[in-house]
Amino acid sequence: MDADERDVSPEKAFSLLGNDTRIEIIQALWDADDPLSFSELHDRVGIRDSGQFNYHLNKLVGLFVRQTDEKYELTYAGFRIMGAILSGTYTQRAEAETFALDTYCPDCGTELIAEYEEETVRVRCETCERNRSTFGLPPGAFEGRNETELRQTFERWLLNVFSLMADGMCLNCSGKTVGSLVTESEYFADEQEAGIEFRCERCGDYAVGNLGTYLLEHPAVVAFHYDHGIDLTDYPVWELEWPRPENARIISEDPLLVECVIELDGDELRLSVDEELAVSVE
Ligand SMILES: [Zn+2]
Ligand SMILES: [Zn+2]
Structure with missing residues (x-):
């Protein structure tokens, strides 16, 4: 298959989404358990004019919506767009918050805190005045979780991101990651001589972790x-x-x-x- 004919430019793909009705169509298909017919889908989207509705639906068919047997359903790209909307990465700005972590600083034993600001978690030791870890977390992660669950989410999220990168895949862009030993990093503890770094060859995102x-x-x-x-x-x-x-x-x-x-x-x-x-x- 010829990639050039099938690829769509990012400008084109994202401009296709810049319309209320089209987002409503994606949302309605997401909410539905099964593929929907034209009239079922039209009923669930708040636009009366069926010519207009048809026009917007056709813009989505191919990239975000698949049409088979007179029914419509989301493509993988459509699901990913809905996932991005629900995670809140592009639509929500989270409140700044601070959490005690029930995990202790390897250098001085002080309980670590996690500060959440501008969609980034910074795990810090206030005594050593040092960042132990920094990572981005979508605001949607806060929804429906209490403080205990959030603490677990921070820990599991980090371990999972690290483990995915160790398996060779970047969470951010799905690119290929390479691992290496590093002997210096701003995230090292005082007595730490070495650690492991995984870096994405495509987007440059990286994670540094303990050898352990x-x-x-x-x-x-x-x-x-x-x-x-x-x-x-x-x-x-x-x-x-x-x-x-x-x-x-x-x-x-x-x-x-x-x-x-x-x-x-x-x-x-x-x-x-x-x-x-x-x-x-x-
Ligand atoms: Zn400390
Ligand atoms: Zn990447």
Whole structure:
């Protein structure tokens, strides 16, 4: 298939949406459980003139709406537009708020706070006056969640974004991400020597995390915990001692090699990670 003939410019795609009736059509198709006929769809959209209605509907067919067997339904692009509307990223401006996190600063032990402002969460230690983490979060995430659920959302969101990027995919643009060891970052804790960075090759979005967070899903780590009575698939990660940021020691500068030691009940598991993020059990 010829990509040039099928691709639509961003200007064209977004200009197609700049109309009340067209947004109402997308919303009505989203609300419907099944594809709708022309008259069913017309009934649900607040425009009387059926010529006008037809005109706007036809603008959407192809890119945002699919027509099959005289019925209309949203395409994947239509679903994504509705998802963007519901998440509030483009339509809501959230109130600034501050939350205590029930998670503690690895450097000084102060309870961390999350400040939400301009659609960005900043996890901060007020004692060290430092950002521990910064990430964008759509305002729609606040709807229907109480403070406890929000704290969990912040933590899970971060872990999930990190894990998606570790799997090679950017949450922002679906581009390909590459991972590397880094020895400097504004997000490092005081004693931290190394961390992991994932960067999107297309949009440049990036995430920096602890080596421990990266190793949590490694089979040797999962098995080592399992042998000591800990099921990592069902365990609050923040209660583990070893994934601390300082538990990543540089053992070779060139080539760069970083070691992480996990201790459970007096047993030790030693892992090293190289520049390509390949993990070896020592
Ligand atoms: Zn601190
Ligand atoms: Zn990207």
